Amino acid sequence: MKVVLVSTYEQKGGAAIACERTFQALRQSNLDVKLLIQEGNCHNPGQYAWASTALRKKTAFARFVAERLYFLPYERDSSVRFAFSPARFGVDLLRHPSVAEADIVHLHWINFGFVSLRSLARLLASGKRVVWTCHDMWAFTGGCHYPGECRGFVQHCGKCPLLKRPSSHDLSQRLWQAKSRTFAHQFPTLVSPSQWLADQARQSSLLGQCDIRTIPNPLDAEKFKPVPMRKARQQLGLPLERTLLLFGAFNVTDPRKGFAFLQDALRQMAAQGFPLPELVLFGKPAPEDSLRELPVRVHQLGVIQDSTTLTQVYSAADLMIFPTLEDNLPNVISEAMACGTPVISFQTGGVPEMIRHQQTGFLAPPQSAQGILNGIQWYLQHEDPHQIRAAARQWVIDTYHPERVARLHLDLYHTLLNR
Numbered sequence: 343m344k345v346v347l348v349s350t351y352e353q354k355g356g357a358a359i360a361c362e363r364t365f366q367a368l369r370q371s372n373l374d375v376k377l378l379i380q381e382g383n384c385h386n387p388g389q390y391a392w393a394s395t396a397l398r399k400k401t402a403f404a405r406f407v408a409e410r411l412y413f414l415p416y417e418r419d420s421s422v423r424f425a426f427s428p429a430r431f432g433v434d435l436l437r438h439p440s441v442a443e444a445d446i447v448h449l450h451w452i453n454f455g456f457v458s459l460r461s462l463a464r465l466l467a468s469g470k471r472v473v474w475t476c477h478d479m480w481a482f483t484g485g486c487h488y489p490g491e492c493r494g495f496v497q498h499c500g501k502c503p504l505l506k507r508p509s510s511h512d513l514s515q516r517l518w519q520a521k522s523r524t525f526a527h528q529f530p531t532l533v534s535p536s537q538w539l540a541d542q543a544r545q546s547s548l549l550g551q552c553d554i555r556t557i558p559n560p561l562d563a564e565k566f567k568p569v570p571m572r573k574a575r576q577q578l579g580l581p582l583e584r585t586l587l588l589f590g591a592f593n594v595t596d597p598r599k600g601f602a603f604l605q606d607a608l609r610q611m612a613a614q615g616f617p618l619p620e621l622v623l624f625g626k627p628a629p630e631d632s633l634r635e636l637p638v639r640v641h642q643l644g645v646i647q648d649s650t651t652l653t654q655v656y657s658a659a660d661l662m663i664f665p666t667l668e669d670n671l672p673n674v675i676s677e678a679m680a681c682g683t684p685v686i687s688f689q690t691g692g693v694p695e696m697i698r699h700q701q702t703g704f705l706a707p708p709q710s711a712q713g714i715l716n717g718i719q720w721y722l723q724h725e726d727p728h729q730i731r732a733a734a735r736q737w738v739i740d741t742y743h744p745e746r747v748a749r750l751h752l753d754l755y756h757t758l759l760n761r
Contacts, residue, residue, distance in 0.1 A: 343373070343445050343755060344374045344376075344444045344445050344446075345374065345375045345447075346376045346378055346446075347365050347377045347450060348377075349377065349379050349452070350456040351379060351380070352381075352383065353647055354592075355451070355592050356674075358379075358450075360477065360535065360559040360560075361450035362377065363562070364559065364747065364748075364751070365388070367748040367751075368748050368751060369388060370744065370745070370748065371752060373748075373755075376389070377389045378390050378392065378435075379392070380433075381399055381402050392438060392456070409427070409428060409455045413426060416505050416507075417504070418504050418506050425486060425487055425488070426486050427487065428485055429453065429458050429485075430458060431458055432455060432459075432460070433456065434464060435447070436465060444470065445470070445471060447472050448472075448474075449474040450474075450477060451477045451478070459521065466525070471755075471758045471759065472531070473530060473533060474531070476532055477535070479495070479539065479542055481548075481549060482495055482521075482549040483499060483548075484514030485499070485517045495548070497547055499517070499518035500512060500515035500518070502514035518547075522548060529549065529551070529552035531555070531754070532549060533556075533557050533751075533754070534554065534670070536556065536670050537695055539691070539692060540554050557750045557754070558671060558742055559747070560744040560747035560748070561738060561742040561743075563738055563739045563742075566649060566656070567653065568657050568682040568731075568735065569654055569657035571658060574654040574657040574658035580622065580641060584620045585617070585620070586621075586659045586660055586661075587660065588655065588683070589604055589621065589622070589623055589662070590623065590625050590655070590664075591674070592625055593626040594624075595632070598669070600666050600667050600709075604621075607663075607711040607712070608636055608637060609637060611718070616719070618638050620639045620640070623640060623641070624644065624646050624652075625645060626644075627644055643655060652677060653681055656680075656683045659678075661685075661686060661718065662678035662684070662685040662686070663714060663718070664678075664687045665687060665714055666688060666691065667690065669690070669691045670691060671692045671695070672692075675687065675696045679735060679738045684721060684731060686703060686706065686714060686721070687706070689705040689706065689707060689708060698733075698737065701730070702730065702733045703717075704717030704721065
């Protein structure tokens with residue numbers, strides 16, 4: 343059995359990281375598996391980049407730019423520029439040897455000019471078994487990656503709130519129709535890292551009738567494990583004696599990640615006279631001007647990609663605050679918990695499947711800054727915080743162990759090939 347995983351990026355963003363970890367878990371299970379990305383370093387055996395030459399790298403960038411320019415006249419404003427993917431430009435995956443020889447093609451996050459709807463249709467028509475892990479909801483919407491409160495994907499898209507001129511025949515409706523034609527003769531098998539997103543897919547008009555499985559993203563708890571807090575803080579140059587709250591995302595200011603609610607919670611904390619912590623941020627930095635009015639000292643660590651430094655960052659914090667508004671199975675939650683750092687988040691998306699309320703962390707009501715503050719106070723006043731930290735790590739070991747996740751994938755692959 344030969345399997346190829348397909349992902350736009352190698353390590354850029356949570357979906358790419360989850361895909362690479364799945365690839366490594368499958369390799370450790372002795373499966374003949376390859377990973378095809380659009381562009382990257384490919385340091386590990388079995389990894390291949392489509393854009394392997396200077397010309398192909400320029401062409402890949404041109405496809406990305408062309409897709410953004412195509413969407414530009416349609417976008418509501420610049421804040422939604424990367425929240426909608428028209429999938430108009432892409433490569434023919436079947437031309438790559440790793441795909442041509444594969445028995446199973448396992449798609450992950452494939453947008454931003456890597457795989458177009460046309461190339462997806464060719465792949466589905468090729469007769470190969472196609473598995474698609476949904477790291478967001480794009481596979482079954484009319485173009486958005488997350489719909490927020492919009493439920494257009496349940497019947498048919500149109501009147502999209504991300505578009506400048508929403509109508510019943512807008513770009514989202516046309517893209518929904520194109521996807522409907524793409525899936526008319528052959529469905530992929532969907533994998534969702536969370537039960538929540540699997541339920542969303544089952545409600546969708548595009549892919550609700552296909553085979554949908556729930557398999558979480560793997561995490562190696564031997565790579566992400568606690569470092570003594572004082573040692574971690576010394577290595578990062580952080581205060582040794584202060585309470586440190588941690589927030590991290592690919593882009594700190596991404597509205598969907600909810601940093602604004604953490605800011606509001608800190609302001610409420612100051613107004614109510616609680617002892618103030620300090621705040622540690624990692625990811626694409628927030629503008630300094632936006633942080634000046636916060637009542638706490640802020641330490642921005644910038645983008646961190648290596649697991650060793652990330653482990654130090656998680657271990658240095660008393661608490662991870664991740665008030666995401668809509669998410670699937672965020673890596674930062676499982677990573678922090680593996681390092682023994684409890685997480686406070688909103689009860690939304692796939693997050694409640696990751697955090698056991700008041701046992702391994704705290705689930706606040708959605709979009710409630712007071713709820714985030716309540717979670718902070720719950721932990722800081724807890725009589726045995728070490729018990730919570732130990733329980734958080736054990737939950738990750740039991741739930742996201744790479745060997746367990748690889749076995750679930752192998753069972754799925756064997757089922758598909760035996761049909």
